[in-house]
Amino acid sequence: MTTTASAAAQSAAYRWRWPALFVILAAEVMDLLDALITQIAAPTIQKELGGSTSLIQWLVSGYTLAMAVGLITGGRLGDLYGRKRMFVIGALGFTAASLLCGVSMSPEMLIASRVLQGLFGAVMIPQGLGMIKEMFPPEEMGKAFGMFGPVMTISSVGGPVLAGWLVDADLFGTGWRMIFLINLPIGIAAVLAALKFLPEFRLSNATKLDLVGMLLVSIAAFLLIFPLIQGQELDWPAWTFLSMAGSVVMFALFGSYESRRHRAGKDPLVTPGLFRKRAFTGGLIAGLAFFTGMIGLSMVFMLYVQGGLHYTPFQAGLASLPQAVGGVVGFAIAMALVAKLGRTLLQIGTVVMAAGAGVLGLTIHFAALDISAWQLAPGLALVGIGMGLTMAPFFDIVLAGVEPHESGSASGTLTAVQQLGGALGAAVLGTLFFNLLKNQWSFGDAMQVTVWAEIGLLLVTCALSFLLPRHAREETSH
Missing domain, CATH: 1.20.1250.20 (MFS general substrate transporter like domains)
Structure with a gap:
């Protein structure tokens, strides 16, 4: 529904607000766990899959860097194309990327799959937070957001222990792969529940995406992170320092572009x-x-x-x-x-x-x-x-x-x-x-x-x- 939807339609959306909230919380748990679990499993993954020490760093950085870049645009995708639709796409993509992580046969495939997880997570997460503000009346808003505290707490406390247990337990001979494969039932359940319980919201005055701005900031961030990780393995060749200097130039170019876009009356990133x-x-x-x-x-x-x-x-x-x-x-x-x-x-x-x-x-x-x-x-x-x-x-x-x-x-x-x-x-x-x-x-x-x-x-x-x-x-x- 749009922001001009009738009160009756808004009321109908509220009817499913609590089941919808648990769907959103499930997505948050998947994101939080995947940000934590690779820190526990990384040494085992490197030992079994091969690769250099940079694999351990990329397992964390690939996910968070993709999430950082994608989050700036993720919320606006929901404004443009509908929050429910983008939540389902994000959850499906995140689940599929988790499967790719779990069946990866090389360090390169695993890192690429982690980047996909981060990108789809950046599509999924902002939609849930936006829908809560639309689904709940003001007097229940505090209670709804208050649910995040205990859920995030349990996840942050239990996540590392669960990850360590899954790696050591070697369930069905999967070893470290189970830390990613466990997302499959959670993700599928979240998608099915989202299709049933989440209402559709779309802004009637949503602005267009700033794709050039997103490309510039993505390049700038990559030019900074890549040499920082790979440099120590290669004894810091000249190109690593040129890349980091280029990152500064690209961030400056991004700032200049955003200012020009703003002065032109367009919505900047x-x-x-x-x-x-x-x-x-x-x-x-x-x-x-x-x-x-x-x-x-x-x-x-x-x-x-x-x-x-x-x-x-x-x-x-x-x-x-x-x-x-x-x-x-x-x-x-x-x-x-x-x-x-x-x-x-x-x-x-x-x-x-x-x-x-x-x-x-x-x-x-x-x-x-x-x-x-x-x-x-x-x-x-x-x-x-x-x-x-x-x-x-x-x-x-x-x-x-x-x-x-x-x-x-x-x-x-x-x-x-x-x-x-x-x-x-x-x-x-x-x-x-x-x-x-x-x-x-x-x-x-x-x-x-x-x-x-x-x-x-x-x-x-x-x-x-x-x-x-x-x-x-x-x-x-x-």
């Missing part, structure tokens, strides 16, 4: 005026630093416990539990304090997270390889608590200085930067870690250097947070 707002620009850079460190540290930790401590994938998943549980605790504390503390809560979170990383680094230093999961737990738990404290207010605080008519573009840009940070984390911290191992550093020493790099990124995040508004607007929601 990203509203240029956002970057003239000091608070929003500072928030983007802070978010990039934060998510780069968070995802990068998580990936490297999995490599450390499996490669250095010789944990099985299931043991590695269990070892990561303190951080996941800490994140739940931190988020719960933040919900009680965010209205009062605002920006200060975000700053406290980065300091707590940095302290936890410091404890983790010192523990590894003094215990060397004679270390148990129990000894790692305190540092990881503090990292998780700080992460929860930081993430809870982050999006609302950054978006507080944005005008209402800019909120759609700002939200999409901020979410894309979150995903780009994930791609950079796997590329930058992963490359740092592998380069140290290549130069005969021990797993423990390489892990410690990675920890200090994460602490540096957290300090950058904390410093930039002073550019943000002190409090979020009451009506702001992410």
Whole structure:
């Protein structure tokens, strides 16, 4: 239906709002699990499928980079062609890409399938969030969005453990492939339920896609990520630095094109005026630093416990539990304090997270390889608590200085930067870690250097947070 649909038709859509919400939540779970599980399974995948260490980084970066680029356009596809239709296409594509991942016979096929997963995920995810705002009356909106918290929490806590168990269990002789194949029944069920329960919404005044802008930003991001991952394996030839320099040029060209498109009265991919707002620009850079460190540290930790401590994938998943549980605790504390503390809560979170990383680094230093999961737990738990404290207010605080008519573009840009940070984390911290191992550093020493790099990124995040508004607007929601 369009935004001018009759009240009776709108009421009919509301009738299925709760079953529809669970369909949307199932899609969110698939996306979250696929962002987490490869960190656990990556060493096993490389061992069995072959390929260089860059395969491990591309399993994370390929997915998140495709998601980052696709998310900016994904929401507008729903505006143009209908949210239900694009949700079903996204879910079908995501499920098919998961099957391709599960049957991949080469590193190249697996990486390409991961990129497809990210692209279709970027089509699927924005539609669900948009439909919730259309399906639920204002008095139920908070309850609907409140369902995301417990579901995302359970997924983030149970996901790594489930992934490790699936790899070790070797169900039906599938080994690591089952972490992707498990999406098939979930995805098929989500598609069938979507066809029955999701209402169709389409904006009557939807704008056209900015395909040139999407192409420019895609090239710019690829020119940055590709040499960061491949450079350390090739001993940093000249073309890697030329590629990174070219990335800067392409980002500048993208900004210039978007400004010209805006002045011509056309709808740009990203509203240029956002970057003239000091608070929003500072928030983007802070978010990039934060998510780069968070995802990068998580990936490297999995490599450390499996490669250095010789944990099985299931043991590695269990070892990561303190951080996941800490994140739940931190988020719960933040919900009680965010209205009062605002920006200060975000700053406290980065300091707590940095302290936890410091404890983790010192523990590894003094215990060397004679270390148990129990000894790692305190540092990881503090990292998780700080992460929860930081993430809870982050999006609302950054978006507080944005005008209402800019909120759609700002939200999409901020979410894309979150995903780009994930791609950079796997590329930058992963490359740092592998380069140290290549130069005969021990797993423990390489892990410690990675920890200090994460602490540096957290300090950058904390410093930039002073550019943000002190409090979020009451009506702001992410």
